[in-house]
Amino acid sequence: MDTRVKYSTPGLSAEARDKLRPGIAPLTGVGATVKQLTALAVMLVPFAGFLLALQRVIAGTFSTTDVVLFAVMYFLHMGGITMGFHRYLAHKTFNTSRFFEGLLLICGSMAAQGPIMFWVTTHRRHHTYSDQPGDPHSPNLYGKSLGAKIKGLWYAHMPWMLAKDISGWNFFAPDILANRKLFFYHRSYALWIVLGLVIPAVIGGLVGGSLSAAFNGFLFGGLARIFLANQAAWCVGSVSHMIGSKAFKTDDKSANNWTVAILTMGEGLQNNHHAFPGSYRHGIKWWEPDLSGWILTALGALGVVWDLRFPDEKTIRKLSLDRS
Ligand SMILES: [Zn+2]
Ligand SMILES: [Zn+2]
Known part of the structure; x- marks a missing residue:
């Protein structure tokens, strides 16, 4: 059996998949091993840190500083992903200065x-092949039974990162590849992860005045924050493609899930997003929980970001499933 494709495209051989799904190449040898070890580290190391933080919460050996560090770092982590990596870089829904671009991409890298x-x-x-073979993290490719749905949810949540394939850089992101200033953030990625761990440790240590306070800062603002924020973020690809409401016509199973949206600063409004991927707001109605959209609106008024793209009334009505 050819196991190279078992994660991303169930039922298809590598050859068939390559023919059907341009832009995806099988990964073998050292490349596959490095990808899988990195993915395992990203899943397991923050989890270990979370368990240690949890132990301190149960024992009551944590401070207000730890809680504040967790909250602030969670906000920067999630904001960097939603506003920086997703709405700015992947979809180009607004423009900004080199300085603010750097701030967003550094915070996103810390995730x-x-x-x-x-x-x-x-x-x-994911947008090109949404909920079709080739989607890197769809929960809907395994069948309709409850067991198949649970398997799909689990796969789309984390194990998808272990898939032995690679999404083509030239195919999916030639714009970033050709931009040396942006590519700098790709090359310096590891540095920003370390910074995201060191900053809360240093602040925790300075406020608490001890090494154990610094270690608590590292745990709460660093590893536990990475673990919990990424669990929420990965629900966007898993839960929000299966559980929730549909407001707009799309070719996939994307859904608006308010719980995920609240935890991810708006990303859980996946149905809105798949209907209007070029919109800087995921909340199409102003009251839908989209903290990133609200922040970008405010930053637009302040002149920090500009060229904010949002669909007009006619476009919204065209895809709306609400015929009232
Ligand atoms: Zn999606
Ligand atoms: Zn998107």
Whole structure:
């Protein structure tokens, strides 16, 4: 059996998949091993840190500083992913200065969800083949039974990162590949992850005045934050493609899930997003929980970001499933 394709395209041989799904190449040898070890590290190391933080919460040996560090770093982590990696880089829904671009991409890199070339190519591939063979993380490719749905949800949540394939850089992200200033953030990715761990450790240590306070800062603002924020973020690809409401006509199973949207600063409104991927807001109605959209609107008024793209009334009505 050819196991090279078993994760991303169930039932298809590598050859068949390559023919059907341009932009995806099988990964073998050292490349596949490096990808899988990196993915395992991203899944397991923050989990270990989370368990240690949990132990401190249960024992009551944590401080207000740890809670604040967790909250602030969670906000920067999620904001960097949603506003920086996703709405700015992958979809180009607004424009901004080099300074603010750098701030967004550094914060996004701290999330340890992969360097920008991995993130953007994976994400554009997700839109290209949404809930079809070739989608890197669809929960809907395994069948209709409850067991198949649970298997799909689990696969789309984390094991998809172990798939022995690669999304083509030239195919999915030639714009970033050709932009040396943007590519800098790809090459310096590891540095920003380390910074995202060191900053809360240093602040925790300075405020608490001890090494154990610094270690708590590292755990709460660093590893536990990465673990919990990424669990929420990965629900966007798993839960929000299966559970939730549909407001717009799309060719996939994307759904608006408010719980995921609240935890991910708006990303859980997947149905809105797949209907209007070029919109800087995922909340089409102003009251839909889209913190990133609200922040970008405010930043637009302040002149920090500009050229914010949003669909007009006619476009919205055309795809709307609400015929009232
Ligand atoms: Zn999606
Ligand atoms: Zn998207």
